[in-house]
Amino acid sequence: MKAKLYILALVAAVLSMSSCDKKDCNGDLDGMWQLTEWRGADGTVKATKQDMIFYSFQLQMCSFLKSGDSDFYMRALLKVSPEQITIYNPFDYVGDSHDEVRPMSVLAVAGVPEDGIFQIETLTGSQMLLKTNDGELLSFRKY
Numbered sequence: 001m002k003a004k005l006y007i008l009a010l011v012a013a014v015l016s017m018s019s020c021d022k023k024d025c026n027g028d029l030d031g032m033w034q035l036t037e038w039r040g041a042d043g044t045v046k047a048t049k050q051d052m053i054f055y056s057f058q059l060q061m062c063s064f065l066k067s068g069d070s071d072f073y074m075r076a077l078l079k080v081s082p083e084q085i086t087i088y089n090p091f092d093y094v095g096d097s098h099d100e101v102r103p104m105s106v107l108a109v110a111g112v113p114e115d116g117i118f119q120i121e122t123l124t125g126s127q128m129l130l131k132t133n134d135g136e137l138l139s140f141r142k143y
Contacts (some may be wrong), residue, residue, distance in 0.1 A: 024061060026080050028125050032056045033140040038111045041135030053110050054143065058125070062087060064110040072109055074102070076116075085130065087116035089107050 035053040038046040040091040052067035066072040076090040104114050118130040128140040
């Protein structure tokens with residue numbers, strides 16, 4: 001009986017090691033974030049949590065959602081370093097198993113700058129503060 005239990009445990013361990021190898025790779029960044037405040041370079045508030053803007057990061061992809069009168073949803077590719085997040089090639093599903101790359105300007109409604117670069121000011125498991133090259137500040141909470 002103990003031998004069967006040992007073999008079963010060994011098989012389970014081997015199977016778990018060979019399972020899907022797509023693991024979170026962005027540390028505290030991975031997951032869903034709600035924008036709590038977006039300030040322009042001049043200090044004016046451009047959006048708050050009431051604007052319902054969400055960012056989601058996983059693997060080398062990100063998505064942007066803005067709920068409200070006209071819902072907005074877009075996905076993009078992602079590069080991450082300890083100091084910087086770079087968003088590029090936003091794309092939209094156009095049907096028949098095809099995506100279409102859109103210009104970076106489509107992400108402006110969610111606070112993503114035209115160059116797609118955010119400097120990471122703060123990143124913990126619950127808070128994130130990003131700064132654009134134009135001096136805008138975006139604050140988030142983990143959702």
